[in-house]
Amino acid sequence: MAEVRFDDRVAVVTGAGGGLGREYALLLASRGAKVVINDLGGAFDGTGSGHTAAEQVCQEIKDAGGEAVPNFDSVADWEGASNIIKTAIDTWGKIDILINNAGILRDKSFIKMEMEDYEKVLAVHLNGTFFCSKAAFPHMRENNYGRIISASSGAGVYGNFGQANYAAAKMGIVGLMHVLKQEGAKYNIMANAIVPVAGTRMTATVFPADLLDVLKPQFVAPVVAWACSENCTVSGYTFTAGGGYFSRTAFMEGPGVYFDVKQPITLEMIDENIDKITSLEGAVAIGSATEHAGLILGKMSQG
Numbered sequence: 001m002a003e004v005r006f007d008d009r010v011a012v013v014t015g016a017g018g019g020l021g022r023e024y025a026l027l028l029a030s031r032g033a034k035v036v037i038n039d040l041g042g043a044f045d046g047t048g049s050g051h052t053a054a055e056q057v058c059q060e061i062k063d064a065g066g067e068a069v070p071n072f073d074s075v076a077d078w079e080g081a082s083n084i085i086k087t088a089i090d091t092w093g094k095i096d097i098l099i100n101n102a103g104i105l106r107d108k109s110f111i112k113m114e115m116e117d118y119e120k121v122l123a124v125h126l127n128g129t130f131f132c133s134k135a136a137f138p139h140m141r142e143n144n145y146g147r148i149i150s151a152s153s154g155a156g157v158y159g160n161f162g163q164a165n166y167a168a169a170k171m172g173i174v175g176l177m178h179v180l181k182q183e184g185a186k187y188n189i190m191a192n193a194i195v196p197v198a199g200t201r202m203t204a205t206v207f208p209a210d211l212l213d214v215l216k217p218q219f220v221a222p223v224v225a226w227a228c229s230e231n232c233t234v235s236g237y238t239f240t241a242g243g244g245y246f247s248r249t250a251f252m253e254g255p256g257v258y259f260d261v262k263q264p265i266t267l268e269m270i271d272e273n274i275d276k277i278t279s280l281e282g283a284v285a286i287g288s289a290t291e292h293a294g295l296i297l298g299k300m301s302q303g
């Protein structure tokens, strides 16, 4: 099997100073990519900053014979995000790959969550992904090549107690990814998302120590790197990866029921048919809002 390589490709990995981002960067660099190692270098709750994390990962890559430059800007503001992408352009003249990975946590039950906890988490995850993608997209379009993969989360897709802010941001990222897929298709820009499960400082209080050996970030990185490669044939997908498990996660739409609109549609009709309406048996994944509208129109024409 041919080796998947990234020679002459330029990548930006946000939040690459540790955890999953570091692993993504090391893998891409080990296969020939030139990588901007972005990391604000603060604590897991978004406080503080520092240069050590990004510098160390750059050094690791260089020691292994690869090419990397550090960047210490925050993804959470437009100026910082623009500067992250500018670092790639100034250093290597282009950007081919963007991994939106930077993240923080401010967990609290919904009732206790302060507005600041909400705003800070949305700023890093959702705004950060939006800003970095927005800064990278014109360059990708100009080169008719781009791979964007953004970090979502099981908390966003399925919900998790105490993570209302984080879940809202992580599902927002999936929505953004679907639009980038559509707007990028013409320019060979593919956008996907990753739902990772890995032992990092972010999940240090979640996973028991004896699971850390099987939940290494190394076990997530291969599918993220694949989605960044020329071999990637899909866009608009959300991948799940952790502990050796790889799959696709998707919103599915059940077959539902159709009522003729020439008759009144009553509350009781919903009540009587609620099991059928909510059944996911025979559910399908849908590629766009247009396709979704087409599906509804198709049901009407069959009715």
Ligand SMILES: NC(=O)c1ccc[n+]([C@@H]2O[C@H](COP(=O)([O-])OP(=O)(O)OC[C@H]3O[C@@H](n4cnc5c(N)ncnc54)[C@H](O)[C@@H]3O)[C@@H](O)[C@H]2O)c1
Pocket: 014, 015, 016, 017, 018, 019, 020, 021, 038, 039, 040, 041, 042, 043, 044, 046, 053, 073, 074, 075, 076, 100, 101, 102, 103, 104, 124, 128, 151, 152, 153, 154, 195, 196, 197, 198, 199, 200, 201, 202, 203
């Ligand atoms: N570890 C998991 O199981 C898991 C599960 C679901 C989602 N995720 C997501 O994966 C991504 C990576 O998480 P991780 O587990 O490696 O955590 P991590 O804390 O080890 O890594 C996150 C990195 O982002 C950096 N960062 C934070 N704010 C930043 C900012 N404003 N600008 C630039 N960099 C910033 C941090 O300094 C840190 O190095 C996150 O988006 C996270 O939400 C992780």
